[in-house]
Amino acid sequence: MIKINLLSDREAIRKETTRQQVSIFFLSICLIIVILGGIQLYQYRQKKDLEQRIQYVKQELVELKKKVGEVEKYKDAKKELETKLQIIDRLQKGKMLVVELLDRIGATIPEKMWLDELGLKGQKLSMEGYAVDNETIATFMKQLEHTQSFGTVELLLTEKKEVEGVGMKHFSLVAPLAPPKTNNNGSGTNKNTTGPTQGAKKSP
Numbered sequence: 713m714i715k716i717n718l719l720s721d722r723e724a725i726r727k728e729t730t731r732q733q734v735s736i737f738f739l740s741i742c743l744i745i746v747i748l749g750g751i752q753l754y755q756y757r758q759k760k761d762l763e764q765r766i767q768y769v770k771q772e773l774v775e776l777k778k779k780v781g782e783v784e785k786y787k788d789a790k791k792e793l794e795t796k797l798q799i800i801d802r803l804q805k806g807k808m809l810v811v812e813l814l815d816r817i818g819a820t821i822p823e824k825m826w827l828d829e830l831g832l833k834g835q836k837l838s839m840e841g842y843a844v845d846n847e848t849i850a851t852f853m854k855q856l857e858h859t860q861s862f863g864t865v866e867l868l869l870t871e872k873k874e875v876e877g878v879g880m881k882h883f884s885l886v887a888p889l890a891p892p893k894t895n896n897n898g899s900g901t902n903k904n905t906t907g908p909t910q911g912a913k914k915s916p
Contacts (some may be wrong), residue, residue, distance in 0.1 A: 772799045817830075817856070817863055822852055824843060826844075828842065837889065839885050840882070841882075843881045863888040863890050868885055869882075
């Protein structure tokens with residue numbers, strides 16, 4: 713009769729099963745370690761990439777601020793230049809206006825009369841001078857109004873004064889500048905504009 717030792721076979725199977733379970737356990741641990749290591753490496757790379765992007769953005773912001781500053785400086789310089797050009801333009805217009813007014817006044821002054829002072833302030837031209845009589849002063853005022861460069865001339869003062877032993881009429885008057893005329897296109901034809909205060913003297 714053949715005898716089979718079943719106990720030894722069972723023991724061997726139990727040991728093999730235990731060995732396999734232990735192997736699977738350690739393999740699982742190794743796999744988990746590898747996975748965790750991969751995750752950590754991925755997160756580290758992501759962090760580095762994010763830090764590099766943040767640094768790049770900061771540099772871009774610095775460059776952008778520089779450019780914005782340059783643009784602001786350019787705007788300020790442009791505004792300052794425009795202001796200076798406007799001032800120069802007003803001064804040039806004022807000078808042209810004074811020259812034009814002097815020419816027209818010189819053409820209207822009667823022979824027996826002379827101007828001693830001229831002053832332009834705002835839209836009013838003040839004049840002082842001497843004439844032989846009141847009729848000469850009135851003629852001068854009418855001639856000023858006829859030039860169409862002035863409005864209604866106002867006589868402020870007239871008094872008798874002697875000039876080198878000769879009796880004369882000292883007078884003071886104000887002539888407002890006439891508003892600029894417009895043509896069909898609406899543009900000004902009379903270049904009378906407000907200029908800076910100017911003084912002039914004309915001796916007899």
